[in-house]
Amino acid sequence: MEEMSEKFLIRFRCLNLLLLCLVYHSGNTSKPVSGKKGGNVTLTCEHEANNIVHIDLISESGETDVCQDEECSGRVFKEGNCDVVIKNLIFSDAGKYILRIYYNNQTELERLIRTYQLHIHDEITVKIGKPLKLHVLWANADKVETNSSGEWKEVWKKGHGVWSDRMNDTDGNLTIKAFLASDAGSYRVLDSEGEILITVTITESEKQSTEKLDDTEQHKNWIVPVVVCLVILVVLIVISVIIWRRRHRGYEQGRVQENPEPPQELEEL
Template sequence: MDRTYWISVYLILGHGICVGSSPHSSVIYTSSKVGLPAVLPCTVTSRLESSYTPHIQWQTIHDSVFERMGEKLFQGEDYKGRVDIPEEMLVRGNCSLFLQDVQFSDAGIYESYLVVDESSIKSRIFIQSVQLAVIDHKSIKSVETGGELILDLFTHQAKQVIFQNSNDTSWTVLWKRGKVTNRKHHLTERDDRLLLRRVTASSAGTYKVLDSQGLALSTVKVSVREPMPSREGSFQKNHSPLGEATMNMPPLMLMIFFLTFHSVLLLI
């Protein structure tokens, strides 16, 4: 829907809209990790008539976020391509706002309104306040020496990765979007992930994925361990009744050894 059309509607009807106040007692709290989807709950089932097409508005204190009336919709400038209320859900009274690729700047209070016509006056009926908290990702990983470490970028908001060795206090830039800056760590970018191949003891430390503002989208603490010995090889080595001495015998000597060993067992 053309944004200019909606701006015109707001200007024309600006003097004929009654705005309902939002009660503080009805705030719903929800959260999402940065880069993931979020759902801001809302329902108007009890206020809809069977033949009524709902006209729903979502806004923050400062911005218009989303508006839908049938097939017509409007998305706020900072939410282009990221917000929606599916029409098939809205006609059933579900006015929940679906927000994709959540950003730190999305945190705050959102309010939903039902716009209704009463003769020549449009009025807005307050539905729900939702407070959205946006949090970063945190994890701990353990990787074997020579193995592969996978770092999730989660979102296109990721601009660089920095690293601090366990025995150091300084940070090193390992990766910038579109450019590998440190080949020592064998970084490979693939499907919103970074692969660190041939991990060594010096790979242990803290990895941070940062956005364009330098905020940490994720923090990963990595430890490096030595590979575990093979259980099968260990069993054969420790429990072979003949021991390692038989492994290097010539075939004739090995046959004599087994015949002698068998004879001794028969005499016991």
């Protein structure tokens, strides 16, 4: 009995993957959905009937367990009739999804299929000269592009790696060894079909500029008191010299008035 259950489970999973491949390559248009990393996204089923029996959610990594309400411990849960919410988004969530909806149509069990293309975006700031690690090179990533130069340019390709010696890729990370102002911009990850999986917008940290301004302001604040002290010192020195000269002149005049007659020895001569 257990062997039959295992065989059934294997067949069921194989059918799910086969269905996923058929949907991917059948030309069926996926509904684009987008969410911010760490946030939530809703895959709407657009089916208002209350006679839904079961729903399945399938991605490239396999079938995803869907909790029946938000109180479940998992990140994926059903909302309303058949909408599916994925919360606390991470980059590895990006990609294609198939939502299968089973519902009763009078006496028959019917099935609806909805497909989605989930795009995840994020924004980060980096200090100049610091290494930047982007954890974006997942299994479904085919290439990475950036518009930091004003137009989209490929910086990484599956099977080739990075196109610049300023970057490297290890353990699913695309790393810029030392961030420069020219590296700022958007980086997007695309799958083999050209669908955008992840977009990361990178800006230069304003903290560095603020620190420079603070240093300049502190420099100014240090210079002003020194200049004021020097001016006061010069003024005091000038005043002291003037006072000394006046006193010295008064002293000389006093001596002349005390001895107006020449010495007697000079008179006799």
